[in-house]
Amino acid sequence: MITLTRLNGHPFAVNPxxxxxxxxxxxxxxxxxxxxxxxxxEDLASLTRIVQEHRAGVVALAIEMADAEPHGxxxxxxxIDSRPRLAVTPEVD
Numbered sequence: 001m002i003t004l005t006r007l008n009g010h011p012f013a014v015n016p017x018x019x020x021x022x023x024x025x026x027x028x029x030x031x032x033x034x035x036x037x038x039x040x041x042e043d044l045a046s047l048t049r050i051v052q053e054h055r056a057g058v059v060a061l062a063i064e065m066a067d068a069e070p071h072g073x074x075x076x077x078x079x080i081d082s083r084p085r086l087a088v089t090p091e092v093d
Contacts, residue, residue: 002054004030005041014038016051 001013007027020033022044030038030047040047 002050004038004047004050007039007041009041016054019051022047 002016003011003013005011014030014032018032018034020031022028022030024044028040028042028044028047030040032038042050
């Protein structure tokens with residue numbers, strides 16, 4: 001969930017996976033996949049950054065959890081002594 005701010009200043013949380021689009025008209029309008037429209041105080045650039053940071057945090061947490069998993073649980077199921085580690089590497093042009 002990400003936290004956004006209504007125009008009246010009250011914060012609320014929304015699942016970023018349900019955002020279909022966002023536009024600046026000049027207020028920022030977030031349209032959800034079910035057609036619900038939300039007016040938010042954040043500008044379009046801030047909203048984009050918030051969603052990107054949320055998604056990056058989800059990926060980072062998944063990597064952290066995978067790396068923290070004990071080796072034994074994979075080895076007993078697959079018979080493999082070591083398990084692959086998740087990593088994110090930047091692409092090089």
